[in-house]
Amino acid sequence: MHLARRHHSSATEELQVIAPSKLAIEGVSKNFRSASGDVLALDRVSLNVAEAEFVCLVGASGCGKSTLLNIIAGLEKPDSGTVLQDGKPVTGPGRERLVMFQEPALFPWLNVFGNVLFPLKLKPNLTNKDRHDVAKYYLELVGLSRFERANIHELSGGMKQRVSLARALAPNPRMLLMDEPFAALDALTREQLYGDLQQIWKARNKTIVFVTHNVREAACLGDRVIVFSPRPGRIREEFAVDLSRPRDINSVDLAVHATEITKALKSHSQPELATAE
Amino acid sequence: MKRFLLAALFFAVLLLIWEALFRAKIWSPVLVPSPRQVAVYLEGAAMDGTLAKATIVTMRRLLIGYIIGLVAGLPLGLLTARWKVWQDTVGTLALGLQGLPSVCWVPLALLWFGQTEAAMLFVVVMGTLWSVVIATETGVRHVPPIYRRAALTMGSKSLHIWFKVILPAALPFIVSGMKQGWAFAWRSLMAAEIFVTILTGFGLGQLLHYGRELSAMEQVIGIMIVIVVIGLLADKIFFSPIEKFLHRRWGTSQA
Numbered sequence: 001m002h003l004a005r006r007h008h009s010s011a012t013e014e015l016q017v018i019a020p021s022k023l024a025i026e027g028v029s030k031n032f033r034s035a036s037g038d039v040l041a042l043d044r045v046s047l048n049v050a051e052a053e054f055v056c057l058v059g060a061s062g063c064g065k066s067t068l069l070n071i072i073a074g075l076e077k078p079d080s081g082t083v084l085q086d087g088k089p090v091t092g093p094g095r096e097r098l099v100m101f102q103e104p105a106l107f108p109w110l111n112v113f114g115n116v117l118f119p120l121k122l123k124p125n126l127t128n129k130d131r132h133d134v135a136k137y138y139l140e141l142v143g144l145s146r147f148e149r150a151n152i153h154e155l156s157g158g159m160k161q162r163v164s165l166a167r168a169l170a171p172n173p174r175m176l177l178m179d180e181p182f183a184a185l186d187a188l189t190r191e192q193l194y195g196d197l198q199q200i201w202k203a204r205n206k207t208i209v210f211v212t213h214n215v216r217e218a219a220c221l222g223d224r225v226i227v228f229s230p231r232p233g234r235i236r237e238e239f240a241v242d243l244s245r246p247r248d249i250n251s252v253d254l255a256v257h258a259t260e261i262t263k264a265l266k267s268h269s270q271p272e273l274a275t276a277e
Numbered sequence: 278m279k280r281f282l283l284a285a286l287f288f289a290v291l292l293l294i295w296e297a298l299f300r301a302k303i304w305s306p307v308l309v310p311s312p313r314q315v316a317v318y319l320e321g322a323a324m325d326g327t328l329a330k331a332t333i334v335t336m337r338r339l340l341i342g343y344i345i346g347l348v349a350g351l352p353l354g355l356l357t358a359r360w361k362v363w364q365d366t367v368g369t370l371a372l373g374l375q376g377l378p379s380v381c382w383v384p385l386a387l388l389w390f391g392q393t394e395a396a397m398l399f400v401v402v403m404g405t406l407w408s409v410v411i412a413t414e415t416g417v418r419h420v421p422p423i424y425r426r427a428a429l430t431m432g433s434k435s436l437h438i439w440f441k442v443i444l445p446a447a448l449p450f451i452v453s454g455m456k457q458g459w460a461f462a463w464r465s466l467m468a469a470e471i472f473v474t475i476l477t478g479f480g481l482g483q484l485l486h487y488g489r490e491l492s493a494m495e496q497v498i499g500i501m502i503v504i505v506v507i508g509l510l511a512d513k514i515f516f517s518p519i520e521k522f523l524h525r526r527w528g529t530s531q532a
Binding site for chain 1: 421423424426427428429430431432433437441442445446448525526527528
């Protein structure tokens, strides 16, 4: 029937908004061995993330939120427990779950365009023309079309993270994992990126797990905010943020939510002191 | 343009000082020939083909030895960076031998290979290889782990990561290792050519050697100038553009 079927997907197909993933984390624990003894970074953490949900993980540093993100990404293995993406266990890193790190982690030997192209070159079923079209589309989406030939070091911190976002979006993953991607940016740039990220999230319909220690940021971005406590890393509380979007980080309604979350965070963040000493 | 003129002026002054020293007759003209005498020698050597022939012989040895050193050194450097066993064995060996002045290989090469091309090549390879190994290993070790992690999440796997991420990320180190290897190869070849008088080809080093034998100072200085110029040209034509590209891409210099 389909003798003339094409063996590659076109750029337009590639750019289609695809169904987002759901995530099921079941009893994940992770131990780290350090000089001062074992640290239970994650203690039987369970969490479900729905399709197209934007979930923020907040907690003091060392609460294991980044470790959990790395486990979801497949960059680290849990000691026990499972992570299921759309019902399938996560066994290693892969482009269904792209990660944005705190550092932009862009490749300095490639220019802006080359960086966005990098994950696309790893997708086998595309022609080079399609790859170029897709890369152009995402650079446009993050507002950096004019800079596609620029070298990485010529960009500001905010622009770097935009390129990093474009690179993460380019292979059209069902889920984005973001590890404090805006923590190193100045406040003004960050506010702009909050707006852009919410827009892009809506437009591309992704499931996002976002790690941060900034409560306002979490309340601004998340449908749900999960509060972690450190040593051992546990989920303590969660808050639904039912404000309309796009949200303004400076709005009063948001501040109310943020205050509530901060209170919870503080009450849970007294580290349980080691009994050995 | 201004920079060029300044440089030209600098070298003109250098020549003038040389000429003045010659004219002052402080030293015998046998020891300090005039720039003109050197120029006359170079012109003669250029006209009768001696210079071109010697340069070709030398460059051929250098390039072959250098390329062997690179081709062997790169993978060895990657292996030593990747596996502890290689680091402890080949890595340590490379570190030790890199510190050995390459002229030290000449006696050994002579005894092993005799007065042959193989002796020359061996010395050049030994001069190149170890610094390339060390530079590659250092380069790979300096690659920020985040690049690897980022590439992994984008679906890059073992070999792809090595060739598309780690190798390019280590490039600035590798290029400076290549440059150092080139300098070592050049030095060791000259040492070898001065010590090894073989009949298969007369290189620049041998011309230098015979200049001394014949007390032909204008030949000695002339050939030294040729050697210096070749070194400069290699830098300007080959390494300089690569380094400029790296600096521009990485943003490591304003130049």
